[in-house]
Amino acid sequence: MAPKVLISDKLSEAAVQIFKDRGIDVDFQPDVGKDKDKLAEIIGNYDGLAIRSATKVTEKIIAAADNLKVIGRAGIGTDNIDKEAASKKGIIVMNTPFGNMITTAEHAIAMMFAVARQIPEASESTHAGKWEKSKFMGVELTGKTLGVIGAGNIGGIVCDRARGLKMKVMAYDPFLGEEKAKKMGVEKVELDELLAKADFITLHVPFTDQTANILSKENIAKTKKGVRIVNCARGGLVDEEALAEALKSGHVAGAAFDVFAREPANENPLFHLPNVVCTPHLGAATTEAQENVALQVADQMANYLLTGAVENALNMPSVTAEEAKVMGPWVSLAGHLGSFIGQMTDEPIKAINILYDGVVSEMNLAALNCGVVAGIMKRANPDVNMVSAPVIAKERGIQVSTTNQDKSGVFDGYIKVTVVTDKRERSVAGTVFSDGKPRFIQIKGINIDAEIGANMLYTTNEDVPGIIGVLGNTMGKNGVNIANFTLGRNDVGGEAIALLYIDHAIEPKVVDALETTGMFTQVKRLAFDVA
Numbered sequence: 001m002a003p004k005v006l007i008s009d010k011l012s013e014a015a016v017q018i019f020k021d022r023g024i025d026v027d028f029q030p031d032v033g034k035d036k037d038k039l040a041e042i043i044g045n046y047d048g049l050a051i052r053s054a055t056k057v058t059e060k061i062i063a064a065a066d067n068l069k070v071i072g073r074a075g076i077g078t079d080n081i082d083k084e085a086a087s088k089k090g091i092i093v094m095n096t097p098f099g100n101m102i103t104t105a106e107h108a109i110a111m112m113f114a115v116a117r118q119i120p121e122a123s124e125s126t127h128a129g130k131w132e133k134s135k136f137m138g139v140e141l142t143g144k145t146l147g148v149i150g151a152g153n154i155g156g157i158v159c160d161r162a163r164g165l166k167m168k169v170m171a172y173d174p175f176l177g178e179e180k181a182k183k184m185g186v187e188k189v190e191l192d193e194l195l196a197k198a199d200f201i202t203l204h205v206p207f208t209d210q211t212a213n214i215l216s217k218e219n220i221a222k223t224k225k226g227v228r229i230v231n232c233a234r235g236g237l238v239d240e241e242a243l244a245e246a247l248k249s250g251h252v253a254g255a256a257f258d259v260f261a262r263e264p265a266n267e268n269p270l271f272h273l274p275n276v277v278c279t280p281h282l283g284a285a286t287t288e289a290q291e292n293v294a295l296q297v298a299d300q301m302a303n304y305l306l307t308g309a310v311e312n313a314l315n316m317p318s319v320t321a322e323e324a325k326v327m328g329p330w331v332s333l334a335g336h337l338g339s340f341i342g343q344m345t346d347e348p349i350k351a352i353n354i355l356y357d358g359v360v361s362e363m364n365l366a367a368l369n370c371g372v373v374a375g376i377m378k379r380a381n382p383d384v385n386m387v388s389a390p391v392i393a394k395e396r397g398i399q400v401s402t403t404n405q406d407k408s409g410v411f412d413g414y415i416k417v418t419v420v421t422d423k424r425e426r427s428v429a430g431t432v433f434s435d436g437k438p439r440f441i442q443i444k445g446i447n448i449d450a451e452i453g454a455n456m457l458y459t460t461n462e463d464v465p466g467i468i469g470v471l472g473n474t475m476g477k478n479g480v481n482i483a484n485f486t487l488g489r490n491d492v493g494g495e496a497i498a499l500l501y502i503d504h505a506i507e508p509k510v511v512d513a514l515e516t517t518g519m520f521t522q523v524k525r526l527a528f529d530v531a
Contacts, residue, residue: 005049008029011028022302027046043061044065057071059085065091071094090385090388095297116140118254147198148162148186151171205233206233235263255270257277323363329438334375335529351399353417357404362404376417411441416428456527457526460522461521484501486498
């Protein structure tokens with residue numbers, strides 16, 4: 001059955017066609033996003049939801065979205081999506097951070113020109129027939145120092161364009177390395193140096209706890225007298241009250257803002273001040289950008305629904321289509337290892353330690369971690385998946401750690417999962433053979449080679465004669481057919497284990513029959529989600 005996607009905002013017809021061409025059943029209702037009751041009523045019918053900013057994906061909407069797997073936002077901002085609620089329900093939230101990079105960078109450059117030459121005020125004056133030529137004395141950009149706060153995707157384009165304008169560019173970005181800065185042709189500096197030296201400052205960082213009010217009253221006071229400040233990134237990065245005071249005092253010569261702390265901005269401390277240019281969040285508002293993000297979100301959602309590829313997700317590690325093909329068996333193995341331990345562990349888990357060895361250590365470990373944690377958490381919550389599991393684990397205070405190492409044994413690669421509780425540590429390891437099938441290779445430190453089936457029986461016992469006979473006899477008497485039988489022990493006469501792959505789930509009476517023999521220290525029915 002084909003996946004079904006609802007488009008609840010105005011998206012390009014070309015984006016609708018992408019879904020159709022990929023064999024996805026698409027329902028284009030561009031106005032339903034404005035009707036929250038109608039959206040809540042119908043959302044349960046869809047696997048995917050494609051939106052812009054008009055649709056508000058609230059906790060109520062997500063609660064009604066019983067089949068929803070992915071929400072795609074055509075654009076960068078996702079403030080209109082309850083991401084926490086989506087994550088808890090296992091719904092991937094994607095955006096399109098690259099579709100409007102050039103448009104937003106160009107807007108920042110345009111705003112820089114506008115405030116440098118007082119273009120909006122001069123235009124208004126000229127329209128009024130005043131011809132105040134001497135009033136609007138501007139400054140050149142050539143030779144000036146531009147301070148870029150945030151030299152990522154958009155900030156990097158601004159740096160490139162500014163260098164083309166013959167500006168000297170310095171950048172403050174904790175994640176910008178010296179080598180990368182040299183390639184970009186910019187000087188990497190600390191924030192205080194940028195504030196002290198820049199003639200123009202432009203911001204290109206997300207709004208986080210670390211960046212909120214990065215241009216605070218104190219930092220604005222540190223800026224060079226006559227500086228001009230441009231913000232086309234996010235509202236809340238600049239203390240607008242403090243900036244208004246600095247503009248009135250003449251310390252700041254001008255400002256150009258496309259974003260504000262409160263939007264829609266019907267009033268703001270910066271409004272009506274001379275040489276302040278304001279636009280209504282137009283950074284991504286070009287025909288090209290709107291088309292680009294619509295096509296990009298359609299592609300991303302289709303890729304996920306059809307191949308499992310995860311691109312530009314905010315609550316799940318990204319996995320390319322190529323990675324998804326290679327990693328598929330390993331993701332399955334990760335889930336099976338987690339599921340085994342989850343079914344074996346009755347007490348609260350304090351920590352999950354995951355070891356990746358050999359070829360698997362070079363894969364997308366963040367995604368594999370999600371697979372392991374999801375497998376473990378499924379016993380407590382069958383609806384958990386790779387998106388929601390890490391959120392639930394974090395809420396429960398479970399620490400997840402990862403180790404990767406070069407090939408250290410006979411297998412090209414393997415995964416070993418260990419859980420820690422107050423009472424014990426329990427571990428299981430597995431690998432993927434050349435046929436693409438995952439297998440258990442070690443349980444409790446005992447080496448085995450066990451095919452993984454949908455229904456299995458696990459037993460532990462002292463290594464004594466007769467165990468195989470008892471297991472076989474009991475299964476036979478109860479009409480249970482054994483597809484595969486694996487044994488292992490740590491030493492002669494020591495602890496031994498058996499793992500039986502059986503055709504159908506066994507009844508509790510079979511477990512009771514085995515336990516009453518007195519030969520087993522543990523008997524456990526296991527079930528795995530095997531495709």
